[in-house]
Amino acid sequence: MAMLELAGVHVFYGHVHALKGIDLVVDEGEIVALLGANGAGKSTTLRAISGLVRPREGSIRFQGHDLLRLPAHQLPALGVAHAPEGRRVFGPLTVDENLTLGAYRQADRAAVEETRRWVFDLFPRLKERRHQLAGTMSGGEQQMLAIGRALMSRPRLLLLDEPSLGLAPLVVRQIFHTIREINRQGVTVLLVEQNARAALKLAHRAYVLETGTVAVAGPASDLLRDPRMQEAYLGGRAGRAG
Template sequence: MFLEIRDLHVKYGNVEALHGVNVTVNQGEIVTILGANGAGKSTTLMAVSGLVKPSQGGIWFEGEPLHKLPSHEVVKRGITQSPEGRRVFGTLTVQENMNLGAFTRKDQAGIRRNLDWIYSLFPRLAERREQLAGTLSGGEQQMLAIGRALMGDPRILLLDEPSLGLAPILVRSIFETVRKINQAGVTVVLVEQNARAALKLATRGYVLEVGNIVMEDTAASLLANPEVQNAYLGGAGA
């Protein structure tokens, strides 16, 4: 199994946020995790990244227990995250943000190839490479957050709410780029409130409600499911 989340429990103090989550991700897939605010979607990604530790269960990547590693070692294994809210370094330039994404790497030629590829995916970033990240638009900052995560040369890219706060035309553009990233060989785990866009992009999906997986299926089946339509897609046939 490529990535396996097994019986994952995560607590914040005395409050349990995840109650035994099970998710599998095969190499080459786009897997989306859907759910309302507070369902535990971001917590799931942060556990994979090593930013929060399980109280029970764990996460395995190609058979290795990720939950025993510090977060920078998870990045070295080829798992990087574009966080919710973008969190770019506003007082640094676009290029400096990109350089930080490659902090675990030593292969300069590979870093250069990565950078050229990312700037081809996001030409706007190439135009603004000397601009301070804090002066970019929301859409440009989202591009930068994804580009910075790609600088780690990931085998798995974790995307947390990439469409948040963006105009619909930008959402389409970001999701089309995610498709290209996947076609280039990067496996994607996508946490997203825009369920329709996520399911149109994904191979498979999971629905998370209050820390529990309540549904899993192919993306096409979830898109056609009346319960999913009513809860996340604005009603039947919407």
């Protein structure tokens, strides 16, 4: 059974038909990339999974649970965490306080501290900055914190929305390396990413959305070589060597 399955999902924003019957499957242990142009429906797909928007039609199931029957705040207890686009850290709070908020449903304080140590192992910079106000950190550090905060609930499925947005290439490489390590340690990842080439090198499989529908899907390695992907998302033939 798939860990996550979307079937025939339609989402509207008023009269705007944002998702038009999306079908998507994520198996346990995978990194799956969700690619496409701005406005294609990528972030809406993640928001539908995490309960922030409600589909008008279709089904979303996570390990047998019907997510459409649950309020968003109950999903972390099931094992679903969402690191949203734009990071959205709590600027007036410290790194430690942001991480603690990510574990708000965890009653076992020893387990929370163990998870905090895990996050600091993944992101040593956060340990160095643990008493710093999040709002004074760089964009890359805030992205690390957004991911770390999501990990504090010990998710089985991590939804990542545009983790490379606005970051320098060196920082992007560091964050993508850490995403691979998070996955290696047992967390399944559904990744929305504008940097299609980097996402396809990281992911096992990928879906490409166009105006709210799945246009292309398949193994990431195949899509890297697909001429349609080359022309539309990977910078043309000249980008193949990158």
